[in-house]
Amino acid sequence: MSNRNRLTVELSYNNRLHHGVRLLPHQWIEIYGPTVAVEVMVHPNMARSLKEAGKSVPESVIGDAMIDSGAQATTIDTSVAERLQLPRTSKIEAFGIGGRSEGYTSPCSIFIPSLKLTTNCARAHCHELTKNAKHIIALIGRDILKQMTFFYDGINGQVQLVYPLPFGVVPRKGSTDAQKQARQRKRRR
Numbered sequence: 001m002s003n004r005n006r007l008t009v010e011l012s013y014n015n016r017l018h019h020g021v022r023l024l025p026h027q028w029i030e031i032y033g034p035t036v037a038v039e040v041m042v043h044p045n046m047a048r049s050l051k052e053a054g055k056s057v058p059e060s061v062i063g064d065a066m067i068d069s070g071a072q073a074t075t076i077d078t079s080v081a082e083r084l085q086l087p088r089t090s091k092i093e094a095f096g097i098g099g100r101s102e103g104y105t106s107p108c109s110i111f112i113p114s115l116k117l118t119t120n121c122a123r124a125h126c127h128e129l130t131k132n133a134k135h136i137i138a139l140i141g142r143d144i145l146k147q148m149t150f151f152y153d154g155i156n157g158q159v160q161l162v163y164p165l166p167f168g169v170v171p172r173k174g175s176t177d178a179q180k181q182a183r184q185r186k187r188r189r
Helices: 023-030 043-052 078-083 176-188
Strands: 006-011 017-019 021-023 034-042 062-067 075-077 091-094 101-112 118-129 136-142 148-151 159-165
Touching: 006 034, 006 176, 034 043, 034 136, 062 078, 075 078, 075 101, 078 101, 078 136, 091 118, 091 176, 101 136, 118 148
Parallel strands: 062 136, 075 118
Antiparallel strands: 006 159, 017 021, 034 062, 034 101, 075 136, 091 101, 101 118, 148 159
16 A cells, blocks of 8 residues: 555654653653543434434543554443433443453544544443543454554554555645655655
């Protein structure tokens, strides 16, 4: 795949503090895991129904999502689902490192600003995430990761997400990828 047909985001962990102590990038990733800024919002079908009924659409919730390649489905914190007034569509049980957890599914949308990518999740899992990780409002699971490439370099503390653009779409002027392409064109001359 050529650089022209993808968006890349480097998840940066430089100069972060933990209890007042400056962490090196590889230490940050080890303690907090790879995270990316996200915006969780109501599913477009729900937003349309609310507007048609003359009701207001709840404002999106902004925060960090941890990339969890071990999670089959994307999960949002129950407090986020409640703020967005998301309907509970079914009960679920999840099994992970922390053991068994009961929760429910809800439709929602997750926007990753750095990739300009919005994914509509018909059955996002809803569990208590902030109980154990106060800064995490969502886990990005394999249902979203299957759309991109994920590089994890723990030694150097670098994480990268690469999203292939749909055919015919080019990165916007001023984006990191557009700037890289301009530098590559200059080097070729």
